[in-house]
Amino acid sequence: xxxxxxxxxxxxxxxxxxxxxxxxxxxxxxxxxxxxxxxxxxxxxxxxxxxxxxxxxxxxxxxxxxxxxxxxxxxxxxxxxxxxxxxxxxxxxxxxxxxxxxxxxxxxxxxxxxxxxxxxxxx
Numbered sequence: 001x002x003x004x005x006x007x008x009x010x011x012x013x014x015x016x017x018x019x020x021x022x023x024x025x026x027x028x029x030x031x032x033x034x035x036x037x038x039x040x041x042x043x044x045x046x047x048x049x050x051x052x053x054x055x056x057x058x059x060x061x062x063x064x065x066x067x068x069x070x071x072x073x074x075x076x077x078x079x080x081x082x083x084x085x086x087x088x089x090x091x092x093x094x095x096x097x098x099x100x101x102x103x104x105x106x107x108x109x110x111x112x113x114x115x116x117x118x119x120x121x122x123x
Contacts, residue, residue, distance in 0.1 A: 002026045002112045004096045009117030012086055016121070020081040022096030022114060030054065030074040033099045035110055036081045038092035038119075045095065045107060049081060052103035059105050064090075086121045093118050 003025040012018055020036070035050040049060045049070035058070050069082040079096060094117050097110035104110070 002029065002032060002098045004098060004112055004114035006094065006096045006114045006117040009094060009119045011120045011122065014086060014088055014121055014123050016086050017082070017084045018086065018119060020083065020094055020096075020117060020119070022079045022081075024077045024079070024098065026077070029077040031100070032112075033101050033103045034070075034072055034079040035097045035099065035105070036068075036070060036079075037095045037097060037107060037110075038090075039095070039116075040092040043092075047105050047107060048094070050103055050105050051079065057103050059103070083119070086119075088121045088123045091119060091121050 005023045008020040036048040037045050038048050039045040051058045051070045051072050055072045067085045072079040096114040098112040099110045101109050
């Protein structure tokens with residue numbers, strides 16, 4: 001298991017940008033695929049972006065493609081989500097997650113989760 005702590009959320013106007021960060025504990029960070037998910041009030045938690053163990057492969061949800069970028073720094077045990085051109089519909093709690101898979105977009109294949117960070121986009 002790996003412990004995850006997200007940061008970087010906040011209130012931003014539509015069209016603005018935010019960078020989320022997720023700090024992971026443990027010395028085996030590079031053995032985990034990492035993902036970002038989000039959950040809006042009254043909705044199910046949904047996939048946003050994923051990155052493979054070494055960072056060579058990424059996937060993004062269609063709703064954020066071209067606007068959000070996932071990256072990782074295995075030397076620092078960090079994963080990031082750069083969010084640009086934010087829209088009010090991006091408002092949600094954003095969660096960082098870790099999977100023992102090489103890379104996956106499937107929520108059920110993630111076994112470690114952070115506590116989440118709130119992102120609010122005003123119109």
